[in-house]
Amino acid sequence: MVSAKSKASNKVIFVFLVVFAFAILYPLLFIxxxxxxxxxxxxxxxxxxxxxxxxxxxxxxxxxxVKTGLLNAIGWSFFITIVSVVFLVLFTSMTxxxxxxxxxxxxxxxYYMFVFSMVVPFQMxxxxxxxxxxxxxxxxxxxxxxxxxxxxxxxxxxxxxGFVKSIPLEIEEAAMIDGCTPxxxxxxxxxxxxxxxxxxxxxxxxxxxxxDFLLPYLVIxxxxxxxxxPVVVQMLVGSNGNKDMGALMAMLVLSIIPIIIxxxxxxxxxxxxxxxxxxxx
Amino acid sequence: xxxxxxRYFLIFTLPTVIAFAFAFLIPFVQGVYLSFCKFTTxxxxxxxxxxNYKAAFSGGQGFMxxxxxxxxxxxxxxxxxxxxxxxxxxxxxxxIKGTNIFRxxxxxxxxxxxxVLGYTWQQMINAVLYKYETTIVANAKFGFWGxxxxxxxxxxxxxxxxxxxxxxxxxxxxxEAAKIDGATxxxxxxxxxxxxxxxxxxxCMFLTLSNSFKLFDQNKALTDGAPMKKxxxxxxxxxxxxxxxxxxxxxxxxxxxxxxxxVVAIALVQLTFTRSKEVEQ
Numbered sequence: 001m002v003s004a005k006s007k008a009s010n011k012v013i014f015v016f017l018v019v020f021a022f023a024i025l026y027p028l029l030f031i032x033x034x035x036x037x038x039x040x041x042x043x044x045x046x047x048x049x050x051x052x053x054x055x056x057x058x059x060x061x062x063x064x065x066v067k068t069g070l071l072n073a074i075g076w077s078f079f080i081t082i083v084s085v086v087f088l089v090l091f092t093s094m095t096x097x098x099x100x101x102x103x104x105x106x107x108x109x110x111y112y113m114f115v116f117s118m119v120v121p122f123q124m125x126x127x128x129x130x131x132x133x134x135x136x137x138x139x140x141x142x143x144x145x146x147x148x149x150x151x152x153x154x155x156x157x158x159x160x161x162g163f164v165k166s167i168p169l170e171i172e173e174a175a176m177i178d179g180c181t182p183x184x185x186x187x188x189x190x191x192x193x194x195x196x197x198x199x200x201x202x203x204x205x206x207x208x209x210x211x212d213f214l215l216p217y218l219v220i221x222x223x224x225x226x227x228x229x230p231v232v233v234q235m236l237v238g239s240n241g242n243k244d245m246g247a248l249m250a251m252l253v254l255s256i257i258p259i260i261i262x263x264x265x266x267x268x269x270x271x272x273x274x275x276x277x278x279x280x281x
Numbered sequence: 282x283x284x285x286x287x288r289y290f291l292i293f294t295l296p297t298v299i300a301f302a303f304a305f306l307i308p309f310v311q312g313v314y315l316s317f318c319k320f321t322t323x324x325x326x327x328x329x330x331x332x333n334y335k336a337a338f339s340g341g342q343g344f345m346x347x348x349x350x351x352x353x354x355x356x357x358x359x360x361x362x363x364x365x366x367x368x369x370x371x372x373x374x375x376x377i378k379g380t381n382i383f384r385x386x387x388x389x390x391x392x393x394x395x396x397v398l399g400y401t402w403q404q405m406i407n408a409v410l411y412k413y414e415t416t417i418v419a420n421a422k423f424g425f426w427g428x429x430x431x432x433x434x435x436x437x438x439x440x441x442x443x444x445x446x447x448x449x450x451x452x453x454x455x456x457e458a459a460k461i462d463g464a465t466x467x468x469x470x471x472x473x474x475x476x477x478x479x480x481x482x483x484x485c486m487f488l489t490l491s492n493s494f495k496l497f498d499q500n501k502a503l504t505d506g507a508p509m510k511k512x513x514x515x516x517x518x519x520x521x522x523x524x525x526x527x528x529x530x531x532x533x534x535x536x537x538x539x540x541x542x543x544v545v546a547i548a549l550v551q552l553t554f555t556r557s558k559e560v561e562q
Binding site: 047 | 400
């Protein structure tokens with residue numbers, strides 16, 4: 001029994017939501033639109049569509065890629081994100097399993113330190129961590145993955161530990177009685193049950209690592225070939241006073257495309273994962 | 282079982298613990314110590330007691346200005362984001378067609394990294410201001426509201442998802458009963474729905490609070506503190522103190538410790554809030 005009045009108000013709401021959706025999409029359409037304009041037309045007439053004179057084809061994309069080496073950066077971003085996430089899911093689930101199942105001063109102390117690290121802002125360890133990374137030769141892509149394993153361990157262990165607690169002990173005991181070693185028990189019995197949490201942890205950590213700017217900027221720096229996407233974008237804008245706006249627009253578009261593809265393909269998991277992370281964290 | 286697992290503690294915990302020590306534990310302890318020292322690198326520190334802390338709070342360091350800017354930005358963005366997100370969550374739980382598409386679009390900005398977002402919005406805002414022959418860095422007010430706008434754009438969809446989950450958990454019988462008793466939609470909202478989603482409100486308030494307070498990437502990209510460091514937030518101020526000029530590393534570290542203490546205080550308030558809610562339910 002939907003009344004005429006509520007039907008009418010639903011229409012108003014629908015129009016409002018469409019307008020809001022347009023407002024959300026507009027900044028992305030704005031950079032997409034301008035990425036096809038000649039660089040001198042962008043600031044003069046930023047809101048119109050590119051026409052014959054202002055249309056620059058893919059010039060901005062070519063210029064930007066030559067200037068920044070963004071394709072390399074996309075490659076390194078992928079490498080660092082994937083390896084870090086694999087490290088995190090594998091090692092922190094094992095650690096979480098250990099600290100939940102073994103009751104000792106070592107495991108309790110470890111657990112509380114992980115939880116504590118979640119609260120500490122990055123600025124607190126920024127300087128000292130960079131110099132430590134320097135001394136132990138971690139200023140390279142693989143070193144970055146080790147640092148991310150340590151830096152995101154807090155949240156990941158916390159999420160896994162919360163789930164391990166809810167698994168009944170009997171299953172593991174049965175496996176042990178059947179002669180499984182702890183490693184076999186973990187990978188054969190426990191880890192498959194942890195899969196939903198593993199997906200959540202993977203998504204949360206992947207988003208953090210992929211978008212992170214300061215850690216790669218400080219640790220890997222701007223003068224190596226291992227720059228990640230946010231570092232390249234920052235350099236393109238921050239480096240010279242004479243900015244190529246067209247190239248900037250094109251590079252912003254290229255930086256966003258992988259995220260949109262990732263989002264549209266695993267949307268359900270991403271939304272669920274992010275919400276689960278928010279509620280538990 | 283616990284005993285057998287205990288013997289495997291190296292395999293289960295060592296990789297995480299080593300990475301955690303490099304990325305967090307050692308840098309954290311060093312950081313606390315160095316905040317009481319004068320140094321330019323980690324190895325040439327000399328003890329100076331509380332001198333860094335005194336310097337951090339003295340004028341000319343911009344720390345208090347940054348604290349003021351951060352606090353007012355945080356208050357404004359927490360209020361606006363949550364009001365907007367809650368309103369949209371209410372609209373999206375009315376079974377309007379296209380709800381799923383709206384959710385997908387609204388949540389998307391949350392996945393894009395702060396640096397890329399910051400420059401996208403900088404270009405947008407400057408395009409609008411171009412007509413008035415000014416830019417975002419000309420006036421601190423532009424920077425402030427630009428940052429609020431950006432933060433809303435990024436976080437409304439995220440908070441909306443949490444509110445939707447909360448609203449969907451409100452038992453329909455309660456709302457039906459209120460209707461039968463003659464409650465207006467407004468009364469139902471205030472007396473039934475809002476009290477039932479208090480836990481979602483707490484989560485969203487603290488998520489927006491800590492995200493706004495610790496903001497760095499967006500601040501760096503959008504204005505980088507301009508004009509005259511008037512739009513500089515705490516995290517950026519600390520970063521500039523460390524890397525902006527030599528000789529102030531100790532002051533930067535002291536500021537980082539103060540920043541850390543404020544963040545921990547916020548987290549403790551959140552914890553007591555959540556605990557007291559749990560008792561009530």
